[in-house]
Amino acid sequence: MLDLAIEATQLVKKFPARAGTGDKTAEDKSAPKTKRWPFGKKEPKAMFTAVNGVDLQIQRGEIFGLLGPNGAGKSTTIRMLCTLLEPTSGTARVNGFDTVKQANDVRRSLGTVLAGERSIYWKLTGRENLEYFAALYHIPQAITKKRVDELIERMELKDRANELVEKYSTGMRQRVAISKALLARPPILLLDEPTLGLDPQAARNLRELIAQLKQEGHTILLTTHYMEEADQLSDRIGIIDTGKVIALDTPEGLKRRIEQKEVIKLEVTGWHAEIGDKIKSISGIENLMSHQQGEADLWEVNMQAQNSRTAIPRIVEHISSNGTRLVNMNIVKPSLEDVFIHLTGKALRD
Amino acid sequence: MSSELNVRSLAVPGFSADLQALWAVVRREWTIFVRYPSWIIALFIWPVIFPMGYILTARALSGVDGSGLTTFQNRTGLTEYVGYIAVGTMVWMWQNIVLWAVGYSLRNEQMRGTLESNWLSPTWRFAYLLGSSIPQMVSMLMLMLVSGLEYRFLFGVHFSGSLWLTLLVILAAIPSVYGLGFAFASVVITLKEANAFVFLVRGIVMIFCGITYPLAMLPNWMQSVSQWLPQTYVIHAMRTAALSAEGFSAIAFDLKMLALFGLFWLAVGYLLFNIMERRARQTGAIGQY
Numbered sequence: 200m201l202d203l204a205i206e207a208t209q210l211v212k213k214f215p216a217r218a219g220t221g222d223k224t225a226e227d228k229s230a231p232k233t234k235r236w237p238f239g240k241k242e243p244k245a246m247f248t249a250v251n252g253v254d255l256q257i258q259r260g261e262i263f264g265l266l267g268p269n270g271a272g273k274s275t276t277i278r279m280l281c282t283l284l285e286p287t288s289g290t291a292r293v294n295g296f297d298t299v300k301q302a303n304d305v306r307r308s309l310g311t312v313l314a315g316e317r318s319i320y321w322k323l324t325g326r327e328n329l330e331y332f333a334a335l336y337h338i339p340q341a342i343t344k345k346r347v348d349e350l351i352e353r354m355e356l357k358d359r360a361n362e363l364v365e366k367y368s369t370g371m372r373q374r375v376a377i378s379k380a381l382l383a384r385p386p387i388l389l390l391d392e393p394t395l396g397l398d399p400q401a402a403r404n405l406r407e408l409i410a411q412l413k414q415e416g417h418t419i420l421l422t423t424h425y426m427e428e429a430d431q432l433s434d435r436i437g438i439i440d441t442g443k444v445i446a447l448d449t450p451e452g453l454k455r456r457i458e459q460k461e462v463i464k465l466e467v468t469g470w471h472a473e474i475g476d477k478i479k480s481i482s483g484i485e486n487l488m489s490h491q492q493g494e495a496d497l498w499e500v501n502m503q504a505q506n507s508r509t510a511i512p513r514i515v516e517h518i519s520s521n522g523t524r525l526v527n528m529n530i531v532k533p534s535l536e537d538v539f540i541h542l543t544g545k546a547l548r549d
Numbered sequence: 550m551s552s553e554l555n556v557r558s559l560a561v562p563g564f565s566a567d568l569q570a571l572w573a574v575v576r577r578e579w580t581i582f583v584r585y586p587s588w589i590i591a592l593f594i595w596p597v598i599f600p601m602g603y604i605l606t607a608r609a610l611s612g613v614d615g616s617g618l619t620t621f622q623n624r625t626g627l628t629e630y631v632g633y634i635a636v637g638t639m640v641w642m643w644q645n646i647v648l649w650a651v652g653y654s655l656r657n658e659q660m661r662g663t664l665e666s667n668w669l670s671p672t673w674r675f676a677y678l679l680g681s682s683i684p685q686m687v688s689m690l691m692l693m694l695v696s697g698l699e700y701r702f703l704f705g706v707h708f709s710g711s712l713w714l715t716l717l718v719i720l721a722a723i724p725s726v727y728g729l730g731f732a733f734a735s736v737v738i739t740l741k742e743a744n745a746f747v748f749l750v751r752g753i754v755m756i757f758c759g760i761t762y763p764l765a766m767l768p769n770w771m772q773s774v775s776q777w778l779p780q781t782y783v784i785h786a787m788r789t790a791a792l793s794a795e796g797f798s799a800i801a802f803d804l805k806m807l808a809l810f811g812l813f814w815l816a817v818g819y820l821l822f823n824i825m826e827r828r829a830r831q832t833g834a835i836g837q838y
Contacts, residue, residue: 319663334573335667337566337569340569
């Protein structure tokens with residue numbers, strides 16, 4: 200029998216659709232009529248399905264990466280797991296506890312870092328924040344000071360622990376937020392975009408910390424925008440798009456899915472959509488994506504090919520016959536990003 | 550595998566843990582409160598400025614020789630018109646501050662972005678609202694004390710009543726004044742904005758509860774409405790306790806009414822809070838700005 204830290208079964212979350220979102224595909228017009236006292240009947244509400252039948256089984260001690268573009272349902276899934284949201288249907292268990300019926304047991308089992316840096320009090324010092332949250336997490340007073348000191352030391356906050364958080368850098372605030380999540384030494388950590396907004400060095404330090412926490416026995420559910428981060432840290436990765444987990448495997452397993460393909464990366468000037476359409480029509484070419492680099496007329500164009508040897512002459516032909524200049528070309532092995540593009544048809548940052 | 554990977558939580562749940570959390574909320578709220586220096590203005594200046602307009606109006610209307618004050622005395626049984634106005638406006642300020650401070654306490658957390666991180670913890674939810682109200686009660690008591698001293702020494706008000714009875718009235722008023730604040734806080738977290746409602750409530754208190762005039766001045770139908778507002782009893786009881794020597798029996802009815810109103814508004818506040826908490830988990834309102 201699997202020893203599961205987190206288990207979600209057919210998790211669904213629907214919200215009333217916002218007016219003017221234009222996301223007709225995600226609306227559920229079959230939602231029941233709602234009443235609002237004292238104003239009587241309302242029109243049937245269009246519903247937006249943020250999470251649409253997610254199944255997850257996360258084993259103890261693993262780092263599980265949840266990848267998806269903005270609006271894919273990552274944060275909504277995390278919010279359901281940490282009891283901030285109740286699912287519309289389906290069930291979730293964290294550390295063996297039901298997230299709706301045993302919400303307090305779930306909260307005691309979790310340390311959660313939500314995206315953004317405003318989860319702590321800026322008018323309190325780092326130490327005051329940690330002491331405050333230690334009380335909220337029911338840590339006995341007798342051990343609070345020792346635990347807070349340990350975390351301050353570990354997070355390299357000792358010199359500034361007694362300064363107001365409003366004077367901290369983004370990286371320091373994130374370290375306080377992570378310390379807060381670790382205070383009660385919970386078996387399971389939910390980290391929602393933990394490196395978002397950090398400078399490269401701070402992000403690297405944080406990734407090292409996450410790896411250490413796994414070594415110490417914590418189970419970690421990590422959502423991220425950064426493919427390299429997910430690839431480097433995760434034992435397994437779930438790719439979520441339009442509210443559904445569309446692939447779930449180890450990073451290597453995911454990459455194997457398209458290992459027979461090659462990725463062609465071009466740098467060109469004078470690019471326009473018409474050339475892209477012509478290249479897409481070449482047999483064996485798929486998932487072509489282009490984006491401008493900076494303000495100069497330099498474009499990066501990526502595509503996946505069944506056979507680059509036969510495709511490249513035709514690609515070059517289309518480029519040169521349309522006044523576009525080829526600056527650089529590389530053929531590389533598929534990365535996790537390419538897997539993502541292959542599965543979803545869009546880049547992670549879309 | 551699981552035994553090797555089992556991380557033991559340090560949390561020890563229980564009633565004393567919830568009390569410790571409640572105390573932590575009180576300390577947090579108080580620490581943040583004193584770090585904003587504007588509280589000094591609220592404490593020392595506002596209680597003098599706010600009733601000043603009413604006091605000067607009363608002085609003007611009483612005539613050059615103050616003969617109009619006899620009419621006031623006949624209506625109210627009190628000679629101390631400055632104290633009369635000061636007590637009325639103080640109760641109005643109290644309710645007004647509670648509506649803003651307690652009513653918007655959860656909303657302010659929501660806008661700061663800290664509400665979700667509080668909600669992630671296993672602490673008793675009502676502790677956040679209760680805990681943020683206690684420092685507010687303390688600051689309000691300080692404000693009343695400072696106001697009393699200011700009225701005594703700046704305006705020469707003679708408080709001929711009993712300090713203990715006045716404190717008893719304040720104590721009896723707390724459940725209804727804060728119960729309304731709790732109910733308000735629960736509504737605000739869902740509606741996001743309730744300024745119009747604050748203005749309506751404090752307008753009703755201003756007109757119907759007689760903060761600067763006796764209720765006898767109101768038409769009968771308005772006096773009937775006044776009877777359903779706890780602030781009417783707070784104002785009457787506090788004036789009697791602070792400005793007259795009539796004793797406990799003169800405020801016994803007010804205290805009884807305040808106990809009933811207190812039970813009602815605390816129950817309404819607690820019920821609305823629980824409905825809001827459940828609804829917020831269904832709609833995601835906790836994290837929405």
